[in-house]
Amino acid sequence: MKFLPYVLQHLRRSWIRTASTVAGMALCVFLICVLQTVLAAIESSIAGASPSRLVTRHAVSLTFNMPLAYKARIQAIDGVDRVAISNWFMGVYRDMKDFFPNFAVESEDYFAMYPEIRVPPDQMQAYLQDMQGALIGPDIARKHGFRIGDQFQMESVIPPYRVRGPMTFVVRGIYGAAPGREGSVNMTTMYFHYRYLYETIQGAEGVGDYAGAGTFNLQLRDPDLATAVMRAVDTNFENSDVQTKTETEGAFLSGFISLVGNLAGLLGAVGLAVAFTILLVTANTMSMAVRERRTEIAVLKTLGFSGGRVLALVMIEAAALGVLAGALGVLLAQALVGGLADLPFMGLLLGNFPALRVSPPVAGFTFTVAVVLSLGAGFVPALTAYRGRITEMLRHA
Amino acid sequence: MATVQVENVRKIYTRDTQTIVVLDGISLEVPDGEFVALMGPSGSGKTTLLNLIAGIDRVTSGMIRVGDTTVTGLSDAALAQWRSRHVGFVFQFYNLIPVLTAVENVELPLLLTRLTKRQRRERALTALRIVGLADRAKHYPRQLSGGQEQRVAIARAIVTDPSVLVADEPTGDLDAASAEDILTLLDTLNRDFRKTIVMVTHDPRAAARAHVERHLDKGVLAASVERHVPASRDAHEVPA
Known part of the structure; x- marks a missing residue:
């Protein structure tokens, strides 16, 4: 914990970059959160179907x-x-x-x-x-x-x-x-x-x-x-x-949803692309942060900070970005997801699902994705800092 | 007993297919409480030797012993821990962390200790008092002059009360008056606090403040100039 103020001060130093990175990540987190919420709503609709009800339709x-x-x-x-x-x-x-x-x-x-x-x-x-x-x-x-x-x-x-x-x-x-x-x-x-x-x-x-x-x-x-x-x-x-086709209500709802294509697959693919974007955005920021601070990292090591401790500092910084963006994105999704059903055309799709709100499991999952991806993105720059030789980093400063 | 013993040290860099011998069988002894200036032209290997003594670089062959510790035999993690306790490093360009205040910069090495926040802060302020900058504790590096920044860097180097101070051209980036202040400060640390100091410098006036001058040329130690050492030394430790 005693290193946290040091890490936060670094994030404050390039506050424009930090803010834009967090905003970009938060937008991605927001999208993942919304997609997950829609998926959860679909699943909830299907799960809410009664096993004692059937639907017969044109074959x-x-x-x-x-x-x-x-x-x-x-x-x-x-x-x-x-x-x-x-x-x-x-x-x-x-x-x-x-x-x-x-x-x-x-x-x-x-x-x-x-x-x-x-x-x-x-x-x-x-x-x-x-x-x-x-x-x-x-x-x-x-x-x-x-x-x-x-x-x-x-x-x-x-x-x-x-x-x-x-x-x-x-x-x-x-x-x-x-x-x-x-x-x-x-x-x-x-x-x-x-x-x-x-x-x-x-x-x-x-x-x-x-x-x-x-x-x-x-x-x-x-x-x-x-x-x-x-x-x-x-x-x-x-x-x-x-001729007719009779199925359970749950199967019918699944089929109805599939009228707009493989919605779950589509949302999953978009979510994956968005998650990859988080990875790139954070990796870019952390790489820049480490590259800019080669001298400082060399100084820390000179003062006796071990490679592992320097690695941990960079990882904490990446995690801090993930926590900030995760919290912001989830809050944004909680505030806005209810209004999605009121949007033109979106309402056509989303209006069919009850309970379109960010549930704690979805919020927790999305937040965790943001933090884990940030840690993943920070790992390579952290490893660079860990491996960097003091004299090399001082020479190329 | 010598605080610093350098025995037959070689340092070879390999760049692509080219091999560069930077230090070629250097042997050197720096007695406890000595103030040594390493001089020599650019590329002579003096900074490399300083880095090896400070444990921030590795020898190709040979042995370096500081106090009771054979530095060359330590693992990376053990070497980092050793540096945090036994060596204070003063850089030419101060290398203070710009987002931290003077006192936070000085406190940085103490984050590796078990001291409480309050103890860390007290120690850092004491170190700043020794270098005469207690009133600038809350200032950021950008709010300090070059000389003041170097004083803060020296406070950072002595805050853990190391036995050896290594300084790489500590006056190289300063005007004459500031350089004089820094040299006086180093002299005080050596005389009053009995710190062993190894200083690399190009400046003959800076070297003249040391007790011993050692000259390096093409990776080999050359002439040695010894001066009169003041007889009376009242040793102090940096007060906790």
């Missing part, structure tokens, strides 16, 4: 809908307790930058199978009784100032869903999360009645199978029946024009 692609008649046939399969249609509406409120996820659902069945979504009974009653009713997440209400009874319009970007122009909705409820399930409920989603969507577009030219079901969400009597039910559903429609 070819999520972008195709299935006939409504399938619902009764699925409902008849042994082990299926409940079935609810859910369609991705992709409606836009005001402008794309205000986008939030929105689904047309068969409300009674849907909310019965998602007990983690909590709606006050009076609001749920009002919602169920109003064809134009909408349930919104608290984050939407806060962002747009919606209150119960407010009316607003949305228009889908999917052509068959906009054949009749914008649709009008009335806020009838603001949902929350069941205690202990906060991390698995997305607070930025809007739900409305599938029947409203169906009756609005049905019969219009060009709608085709878009008046069908996007997905059937299945509630099982017993999670152990999942494999058998999945097989039974898909076998049931094997010889139909529209």
Whole structure:
């Protein structure tokens, strides 16, 4: 500890370089932290999926809908307790930058199978009784100032869903999360009645199978029946024009996420590139610091500082940079990550994940990465200082 | 008993395919409490000899003994520890750490000891008092004149109370008045604190302050000039 003031004074000497290095590293740490947070949110979403819920979709692609008649046939399969249609509406409120996820659902069945979504009974009653009713997440209400009874319009970007122009909705409820399930409920989603969507577009030219079901969400009597039910559903429609693909909710979410490519792989690759940047930035700074201080290192050694102690001093300096940048980057991420979902286009992706906040494990991991990389980057310059011969360093000063 | 014994020391540098013999079988004895000036033209090997005595360079062959320690037989780590306790080095260009104040610079070698922070600070201030710069303790090197910087460097060299002081052209970067002050200070340290001093210099006036002048030429010791040494010496240690 007695050497720490000495190290810190050195960092203060070239404060512009120190500050710019720390700022550059902090930005990298911030990026890693955000990427890790998004990955954690994805994993949390998948982990939050119930093993007793299945999702049936068009076998070819999520972008195709299935006939409504399938619902009764699925409902008849042994082990299926409940079935609810859910369609991705992709409606836009005001402008794309205000986008939030929105689904047309068969409300009674849907909310019965998602007990983690909590709606006050009076609001749920009002919602169920109003064809134009909408349930919104608290984050939407806060962002747009919606209150119960407010009316607003949305228009889908999917052509068959906009054949009749914008649709009008009335806020009838603001949902929350069941205690202990906060991390698995997305607070930025809007739900409305599938029947409203169906009756609005049905019969219009060009709608085709878009008046069908996007997905059937299945509630099982017993999670152990999942494999058998999945097989039974898909076998049931094997010889139909529209074949299905049934999977667990977790697998479905993973597949949905993979629509934007190998997101985890992409984020991992970006994180790796950013980490490498930290390594280069710190290595450059530490190399410059050691090169500039050859004489001082020679003096320290002359005074009796061993090579190991000089190596330790340089490593402490590198670690100090890592600690500063790590702390700054994590704090920055904690302050800004919540706002990412509000950004245009970013919201499209990130808005689907609940609990988009820097968790202690992610903060700890990112901070550790910053310090470890700094130590790694400082090692070669420290080794140079360790090995440097006093007379050589004095001569080339 | 000699404090410094140099026996048949050779130092050879190899640059690419070229071999340069810098010191060629040097033998030298510096008695305890002696003040020796090493003189000679550039490239004669005097700084190399000084570095070898101070233990910051290695001999190619031969032996160097300082006090009871055979310096040439020590490992790198042991040599570093030995330097911290037994040798004070004064550089031509002072080599103070610019981000540290005068007292922090002087305190630097004491970081290697088990002294408390308070003890370290007291010792450093005592050393600064000896060189007459106690009132500049909080000043940074850039706020001091060359002569004052060299005084701080000397305080740093004596703060651990080493038995041997080695000085590489300590007045080489100073004006005449400052150089005179530094030489007087070295003289005081030798006379009153009984420090053995080995000083490399080009300056005959500086060399004249030493008791013995040894001349090096092309890696070989040449003439020796001895002067009268004051009879009375009251030895002191740097007060703790």
